[in-house]
Amino acid sequence: MIAALKFVHLAGISCWAAGLIALALLMLVFGTTNDEDDYVEYRLFTHVTYISFVTPAALIAIASGTALCFAAGIFEPWLLLKLAFVAGMVLVHTWLGHLIQRSGEERRSKWFTAPFAGLALVPLICAVIGLALIKPQAATLSDLLPAQLLSVREGAAP
Known part of the structure; x- marks a missing residue:
């Protein structure tokens, strides 16, 4: 059961990450074409691919990952850090969805932000995969994060 969940989760993460990177590249390369037929084809392809x-x-990866956590009983501090990076992937996912939706409403949307979405994805994906492979042995979350993130600043309101 756990091996099957791991396989489904890995396949979901792989397809999700590859699809997001491909969409960002498609938006960068083909989103600014001047040929109307090419633009309609691009628009249809990006919309269908996203939907x-x-x-x-993404839904399969998140659902199988949640089921895997409960089935295997994994509630370690590194998992919280991994989930924070997954939340970043979700934010980039919605950002690309917004750009794709805007491409249907106005011809020249803000395509210059599509490469930034792709650039933001690379460290997020590497962090998710790295944390899943390494599974750092930390006793608490404070062992994973720098002390500056866990302490209160001087002069900060309580």
């Missing part, structure tokens, strides 16, 4: 491939892959 029928990338979003279901």
